[in-house]
Amino acid sequence: MSGVILLILILGLGIIAWASTRMRALGFRRRSSTRVSSLPHHHGWYVALWTAVPPMIFLAIWSATSPALVTDMVLHVPAAVQLPAPGFERAAILSEARALAAGRAHGAFHALSRTLAPAYDRAQTRIDWIATAIVLLLALAGGAYAYLRVKPGFSARTRIERVVLGLLLAASLIAILTTAGIVASLLYEAGRFFSVVPITDFLFGTHWSPQVIDPRDPGASLGAVPLFWGTFFIGAVIAMAVAIPFGLMSAIYLTQYAAPRVRRIMKPVLEVLAGIPTVVYGYFAALTVAPAVRQFAVAIGIDWASSESALAAGLVMGVMIIPFVSSMADDSLAAVPSSMRDGSLAMGATPSETITRVMLPAALPGVVGGVLLAVSRAIGETMIVVMAASGVATLTANPFASTTTVTRQIVDLLTGEAEFDSPKTLAAFALGLTLFVITLLLNIVALSVVKRYRESYE
């Protein structure tokens, strides 16, 4: 039987176990005079778990190991002597025979695979029957063991609750596993990259052209400094030059000046800016903003301006970041004790003097933390720069020139041919690792700044 049918069988047995045990528990609950510690459905669940879980675990292990067992059995039939020595061809013939036996293939390329297909079929059938038998045995044995333990005095509830607790713990461990998975896969692939390209070449080299990698010296064309500069220039300089003044002034206006009704309407409107998919921003940047920026550059006398300028990508990214800066600034302004503001106003300072000389300095750590978080978001942002920034790495501080970023290069490197061994593909993982480390550091610093500052007023 196939895995799906076995799974349905196990679930069916589990349901039967649940229902019959529940009936039994209901029965002795009515009859017995002693206090029953668990509800009938607790007993039901207890037996159902004993019936279903061991076969499921077996099935999971079995589905991983049985293909090898089947192949092993096929290798013992007489016709298998003709198979070529282990290698690519042998594997191809075996997989073709397997496909023929399963009815997935219609024709055979190798004649031998046609001879081996019946053997595969037989072996698979035998393995399937063994699996079915073991599953049934495990289900019945587990079910019977649990069913016999169900007595009025038996506390099924504590056992069920222990399982639930395990489930909750497992769910939260997935977060750690994901983090570990990210770190491990990035480290592993980046490690393979750095075994080919010296890490110093990558971190300090100033020439980036992954399209032509010299196999004798791959590090010469994989220096990532232009990418780091481009990312910093677009994400931390241009985008922040838009986002900080707009975000900060919006937050100040909406918290200090605006009428409640204006605030109630404008705050969600600004938040919509953060909810728009980045691919939409990217399209807008490439289609509308980039040509406008180019025209502007030509109008002020720069006739070599690129249509994939750093400025276009940075401007749009800055607009996307406005709500982050404004909501962080909003929070930290609200956290400033009102006695400080009232004191300043009482001394005769105007509201704007109070804000710039008293409240902003007091809220500064929170604002800085928010800006750092915004920077971390900007340098990790992908679609805007993929669509609006250039693919050519240049070291320039001219906003009208073309620049590229780390994320844009990751996308460029990993689309196209997808072999896992070329330094070109692996370079993407090295870039990913760098990006991960930098954003992680930024986040940790930002959060600790915000946290320490919050504590100081409470």
Added chain:
Amino acid sequence: MNRPPSSADRWGSPAMARRLRRRYAAERRFRRIGAAAVALSAAFLAFLLITMIAQGFRGFTETRVALPIDLAAAELPIEPARLKGRGADLALAGAGLEDAVDRAATNAFGSDGIDLLSPGAWIVVRDAVKADPSLLRRTTDFSLPVASVYDVAAKGEGMPEAERVVARLRARGLVSTGWNIGFLRDADATDPTRVGIWGAAKGSLLTMLVTLALAFPIGVLAALYLEEYAPKNRWTDMIEVSINNLAAVPSIIFGLLGLAVFLGSFGLPRSAPLVGGLTLALMTMPVIVIAGRNAIKAVPPSIRDAALAVGASRVQVIFHHVLPLALPGILTGTIIGMARALGETAPLLMIGMRAFIAAPPHGLTDPATVLPVQIFLWSDQVDRGFVEKTSAAIIVLLVFLLAMNGLAIYLRNRFETRW
């Protein structure tokens, strides 16, 4: 401090009045700058939306040209009996309808008449014949979609030459404009007049299903554990820190993880909604955990104490009392997380969801694309006709997002409880 008072400090002195005027002017200026910042941000949003809607709206319409086709003269080898049921498309595909349409176009518009029609024009004829086989025995006036060049020209942004052709046809009263039904029904295609959004929408739907099925239960259970059970020790601190960090990791890193682990190690199929969903689930889960913890924290301890006091166990307290009360908050967070996942592009590019796929996916492992990736793919096309299709797809995506966010706001207002 101990400066003797000068005349400038006296109330009413001209110097004082001048300084006050300056300070008040600075105050007004500051206030106006603030208002301008808010207004400009909102104006940018409005500009973006209006540009998209103005361009995208045209993507939902198509230009058609009237063309009489004499199907009786074409003498197509089609038995009307075969036009019922499943074999109809097959029977009509090889029957020479395309040639009949091309001949009619040449007769009506001259030697370049074939280029005037969209490559998908004959499909309109096919569907009409399928619906009414009697068309095969007479001459009918069809209204067929024109090729992309002329479609763009009719909408006022084409090449001068194409615009002249359209103007000539319009003078003869042959041009009409209609809804482009195919845009909501079809999948991707190479010709902009034939593309549709349904393939990508279905891919998005399947991907979101996988994401929801994984991220919601795991996120809720993890939130319950961290809020209700977790002892304060190094392990739970680590779980907490990694969840907070995961929420801030750039999305493209999740794409790299999906590429290395799901495609590289597990050997799952490329471009599949299954892998896309798995990748996005890892991204969405921290959002749900954080929202879930806040919702669970908001349930007052008195409810837990009351349940415990009448003999409920910890698990019963959690699943019978805390979870139902926290659920509206958790759902709001979930919808917001799902909306973010729906708009996500970069991680899906990493796992190969940027291929050209001309049929909607039928299962979780079929090659598929999703709405944002479809927008990205169309934005790369040089053909002018794709510009309005891209904006139209953006409108569809924004409508979905708006609906999800609206639902989240509704849920928050409807079920918000003040304890």
